[in-house]
Amino acid sequence: MPGARVAAAVLVATIAFVAYSRTLLPGVDLGDTGGFQAAVTWPETTARQAYPLYYSLATPFVKVASPGNPARGLNLFSAVFGGIAVGLLAWAIAGASRSIAGGVVGALFLAFSYTFWSQAIIAEVYTLHLALVGASLAALQAFQVNPTRARLAAFCAIYALAFGNHLSTILLFVPFLAFVTTAHGKPRDLFRPAVVVMALVIAGVGALQYTPNFLALWSSIEAPALARDRVAVFWFDVTKADWRATMVLGAQPAADRLAMWAWDARQQFGLVGVLLAVAGAIRLWWLSKAWAVLVWLAYAINTAFAITYNVGDAHVFFLPGHFFTAFAIGAAVSIPSPASATGQGGRRPVLRGLQAAAASIAVALAASRGWDTWPAADRHRDTRGEQLAARTFGGLSDQTDLLVARMNWDQENALIYAARFERPDVAWVRLLQVLPHFPRLVADNRSIGRDIVLTADAASTVMAAYDGFFPLVRDDAAPAPGLSDSVERIPRGTPYVLTVLAPVGAHRYNAADVERAMRQLAGGRDITPPAAPYEVIAGLSGETPAFRRSSARPFREQTTLLGDRLTIRMDAWLPSDTFRRGGFGHVLRGREPVLFIERGASLVWFSANGSPVVAYAGGLYAPQPRFRIPVSNTQFASR
Numbered sequence: 001m002p003g004a005r006v007a008a009a010v011l012v013a014t015i016a017f018v019a020y021s022r023t024l025l026p027g028v029d030l031g032d033t034g035g036f037q038a039a040v041t042w043p044e045t046t047a048r049q050a051y052p053l054y055y056s057l058a059t060p061f062v063k064v065a066s067p068g069n070p071a072r073g074l075n076l077f078s079a080v081f082g083g084i085a086v087g088l089l090a091w092a093i094a095g096a097s098r099s100i101a102g103g104v105v106g107a108l109f110l111a112f113s114y115t116f117w118s119q120a121i122i123a124e125v126y127t128l129h130l131a132l133v134g135a136s137l138a139a140l141q142a143f144q145v146n147p148t149r150a151r152l153a154a155f156c157a158i159y160a161l162a163f164g165n166h167l168s169t170i171l172l173f174v175p176f177l178a179f180v181t182t183a184h185g186k187p188r189d190l191f192r193p194a195v196v197v198m199a200l201v202i203a204g205v206g207a208l209q210y211t212p213n214f215l216a217l218w219s220s221i222e223a224p225a226l227a228r229d230r231v232a233v234f235w236f237d238v239t240k241a242d243w244r245a246t247m248v249l250g251a252q253p254a255a256d257r258l259a260m261w262a263w264d265a266r267q268q269f270g271l272v273g274v275l276l277a278v279a280g281a282i283r284l285w286w287l288s289k290a291w292a293v294l295v296w297l298a299y300a301i302n303t304a305f306a307i308t309y310n311v312g313d314a315h316v317f318f319l320p321g322h323f324f325t326a327f328a329i330g331a332a333v334s335i336p337s338p339a340s341a342t343g344q345g346g347r348r349p350v351l352r353g354l355q356a357a358a359a360s361i362a363v364a365l366a367a368s369r370g371w372d373t374w375p376a377a378d379r380h381r382d383t384r385g386e387q388l389a390a391r392t393f394g395g396l397s398d399q400t401d402l403l404v405a406r407m408n409w410d411q412e413n414a415l416i417y418a419a420r421f422e423r424p425d426v427a428w429v430r431l432l433q434v435l436p437h438f439p440r441l442v443a444d445n446r447s448i449g450r451d452i453v454l455t456a457d458a459a460s461t462v463m464a465a466y467d468g469f470f471p472l473v474r475d476d477a478a479p480a481p482g483l484s485d486s487v488e489r490i491p492r493g494t495p496y497v498l499t500v501l502a503p504v505g506a507h508r509y510n511a512a513d514v515e516r517a518m519r520q521l522a523g524g525r526d527i528t529p530p531a532a533p534y535e536v537i538a539g540l541s542g543e544t545p546a547f548r549r550s551s552a553r554p555f556r557e558q559t560t561l562l563g564d565r566l567t568i569r570m571d572a573w574l575p576s577d578t579f580r581r582g583g584f585g586h587v588l589r590g591r592e593p594v595l596f597i598e599r600g601a602s603l604v605w606f607s608a609n610g611s612p613v614v615a616y617a618g619g620l621y622a623p624q625p626r627f628r629i630p631v632s633n634t635q636f637a638s639r
Contacts, residue, residue, distance in 0.1 A: 005094045008104050013087030016111035019370065020079035020120040023378040028071040028385040029122050029581060030620060034413030036123040037071040038420055045216045050238040052209040053164030054125050070421060071385075074123035082120030082127040085323075086111045088134025093327055095141045096284070096291040099334030101359040105366055106280075106330020112370035113268035113322050114571065115315055117377040118582050125166050126316055130323050132162035132169070136176065144183040144290065149195065152180070156199050160206025167239065168317065171305055175297035182290040210238070257307045260573040263554060264315060267571070268322050269329065272365060277325045280332030287331060295331075299324040312504075312578025333362040375591045376571060379582055382596065384621050389418035391623060392455065393426045395477035401451050402441075403428035406458035410579065411620060431458040435465060442470065442629060452629040456480075459627040475626035482510060483601050483617035484517040492542035495561035496521060496605035497568060497587050499597045500530040504578050509600040509618025517601070517617075521545070533574040534585075538566065541605065554585075564589050564606075570597070579620070 028034050039049055040062050049055060058077045066073025086107045094103030110116055119126040139155035159176065162169040181187040189195070217223055217234050224230050265274050281299075284292035299321050306317035335355045392415060396403055405415065405428055412430070419426055431454070434441050442452055454462060459472055490496065498521060503509055515529045523542040532550035538559050539546035547559040554570035572584035583596030587604055589612070595604035600618025607613055616622040 004100050005091055005103070008094060008100045009087040009091040009107075012090045012104055012107040012111065013083040015108070016086040016120075017079055017083030019111065019374065020082050020117065021076065023117070023374065023380055024072070024079055024121045025075050025379040025382055025582075026072055027069065027383060028389065028414050028417045030385055030388070030414050031410035031579060031581065032413070033123045033581060034385065034410070034417050036125075037074050038413060038417035040074050040123075041070050042420060045212050046237075048237050048240075050167075050210070050213060050240070051125055051165055052213060053161060054128055056164075056209075057128070071123065071417060075121060078120050078122060078124055078127045081131045082111075082116070085127055085131040085134050088131060088138060089323065089326060090330075092134060092137040092141065093330035093334075095138075096327075097287050097331045097334035099330075101356070101363075102330040102332075102334030104330075105333045105359060105362040106326045106328075108363065108366035109269055109273055109329045109369065110323060110326035112366060112373050113326070114373050114377065115264075115268060115319060116322060117373055119316065119319070121377065121379055122581055124316075124581075126319050129162070129166045129169070130319060132158065132165060133172065133320065133323060136162065136172070140176065140179055140183070140294075143180065147184045149198070152190075152195070153198060153202065155180075156202040157206075160202050161209075163206050164209035168302075168305070168320070171301050171320070172298055174301060175294045178297055179290050179294040182293060213238070257576065259553075260314070260576055261303065261307055261318070263573060264318055265325070267554075269325060270365070270369060273329055273369070274325075276332040276362065277328040280328035280330065283334075284328065284331045287334070291331075295324050295327055299328075312576075313580070314576055315573070315580070329362075333359045335359055375588050375593055376569060376586045377582070378593055381593075382582070384596070385414045386418070386422075388621060389414050389422065391478065392626075393418060393423050393428075395475075396426050396453060398425055398427035400449070401427070401453050402445050403453045403455075404431050404434065404441075404458050404462075405429070405455045406431040406461055407455055408620065431461060435461070438462060438466065439469075446631055449631055451631055454627045454629070456624045456626070470629050472627040472629060475628050478624075478626035480623040480625040481615075482513040482517075483603065483615060484513050484520060486603065486615040487517040487520045487541075490521075490541045490605050491608075492523075492540075494541040494605050494607075495539070495564065496541055496603065497536065497538040497566060497595065498601065498603045499568070499585065499587070499595075500535040500601050501584055501597065501599050502533040502574055503600045503618050504575070509622070514601050514617060517603070534570050536568055538568070 028037055036054075040055060040058050058074055061077050061080075062070050062073035065076055089110055090103035090107035092103075093106045094100050097103070116127075116130070135158050136155060139151070139158050143151040143155055159169070159172075181190060184190055214234055217237065218230055224233060269277065281292070281296060284295055302320040302324070303318065306314055306321065309317055311317075333355070335352060388411065392405070393403070403426060405412065407415070415428065419428060445452055453475060454472070462470060463472070498518065500514060511529065515527075518527045518529070518537065519525065521537070521539070521541055522545055525544060527537070527545070530550075532552055534551040534553070534555065535549075536557070537545040537548045538561065540561065546561065547557070549555065549557055551570075554573060556567065556569040558565060558567050560566070567588040568585070569588070570585040572580045574584075577584065579599075583598060585597035586593050587595035587597065594612035595602055595614055598616055598619035598621060600616065600622060602619065603615045604612050
């Protein structure tokens with residue numbers, strides 16, 4: 001049995017890793033991903049880098065696996081731990097249910113779930129988080145078999161270590177405590193002073209992972225004078241309280257969040273998978289009450305947190321719930337070991353045959369989930385992060401230009417990575433760091449013959465702050481065509497798909513430009529402007545659209561244009577999702593992803609040779625103009 005468990009765990013881990021490595025994002029991404037990629041091999045340590053275990057493991061991995069491309073190396077790191085998490089889940093299910101088949105089925109359902117797959121191909125902390133959850137479950141199983149103090153210490157050490165990767169680990173404290181007290185023959189012994197002191201010491205040692213972050217803040221010249229204020233700032237940075245606040249849209253109605261939860265569960269596992277999970281959660285009570293209590297509590301607490309946690313990426317906080325949902329799915333199709341399946345009258349062998357058939361069907365169902373998820377999760381050709389940085393830095397050199405940027409934090413993270421590893425020849429600063437002394441900045445750069453180049457938001461802020469004092473000229477090296485300008489280039493009769501998703505925050509599109517583009521695509525015919533959160537039109541350019549759908553909820557549709565079968569799938573929940581790595585939806589041609597749908601307008605059309613051409617308006621990837629304060633026009637700056 002142990003050998004078979006190891007083989008099954010290794011098998012499913014390998015399958016998962018192969019899928020993730022084949023669909024891996026090749027380079028930099030926006031948001032936290034870009035921030036991780038920029039910091040992983042960078043020598044500076046700050047309190048903001050509040051994932052010490054993640055960096056401690058990832059830095060040597062990246063230096064060995066991909067020294068020339070840290071972004072890809074860190075993406076690969078996620079894929080490795082994604083596979084490990086899947087393997088550990090298979091091991092845990094097999095041990096709890098005494099069924100290898102159950103372990104394989106449950107692990108494959110997790111491996112092929114949409115959100116987990118999307119996080120396993122980019123630089124993020126969530127695959128390591130679930131791998132540590134899986135390691136904790138393995139340690140708990142060992143403790144259940146032989147509840148010694150040494151095994152309890154081993155579990156506590158793994159659990160304390162996990163806090164160095166993600167603070168949401170605290171949500172598992174009650175489920176793990178319930179399991180330990182249930183599995184221990186004498187629960188009172190767990191609260192003896194020696195055991196409590198041991199647990200506290202291990203927790204304290206685990207907290208030492210954050211020492212470099214705390215010392216970096218403590219020694220900073222910008223640190224507050226009072227010690228209590230420094231501690232408060234450290235906690236503020238560790239928990240990212242500021243940027244989480246920027247993602248909050250305001251309290252969502254409870255009904256909407258519950259609807260999001262139900263939709264998310266179906267997106268990950270399908271309706272049959274959800275029903276299997278319900279059956280498995282019930283069956284766990286007969287298999288092992290200790291495991292049933294752990295799985296029920298862990299799912300309930302983590303899911304309640306995700307539903308009520310009002311941030312723009314709430315979907316990733318459902319991941320621990322997905323982990324335990326997959327655990328329950330495995331329990332539902334578990335097959336007892338042969339030793340417990342023999343009985344009178346040949347009834348048990350018949351039952352085992354039926355269970356084996358059900359497990360085989362479940363494996364096929366899990367494989368079908370993988371087949372369905374693969375093209376939407378596939379990002380191995382997604383270079384939009386590099387394109388954004390190249391567009392922003394294009395034509396600039398630190399010899400002749402200083403870029404002053406004001407962009408969203410998620411876009412700026414991609415710029416930080418590019419400036420460190422791809423374009424070290426570009427000099428740039430954030431506008432808010434220099435705005436109070438901006439005239440002196442202009443004068444100093446004029447003295448060495450450098451233009452000041454500003455992003456669109458930076459230019460508008462400078463104009464407002466200094467009342468038009470600085471003459472700006474548009475930088476021709478950074479063209480930013482509107483959507484209608486892009487549509488004008490499309491030959492009549494060209495197949496296209498245009499999606500319009502409700503924008504958020506600063507990324508609001510020019511409604512008149514988008515409506516003009518829609519009329520152009522429809523051959524000048526009047527067309528109702530977008531009104532619902534999800535809007536799609538598709539057809540041949542210059543003709544009446546062959547397909548249109550408006551919806552308040554995510555959907556999946558298919559249409560055929562010039563013989564090509566196109567699948568339009570909305571893979572995010574609006575308005576709660578303010579950003580999604582890999583897009584809010586996808587357009588597939590056959591099984592080829594041809595468009596990552598973003599907030600605002602996203603357009604794909606197909607050139608004469610069949611290649612997809614993409615244009616965005618109003619989203620993170622929409623082209624933005626640049627402006628210059630040329631050297632020749634800055635004589636006023638010396639006043």
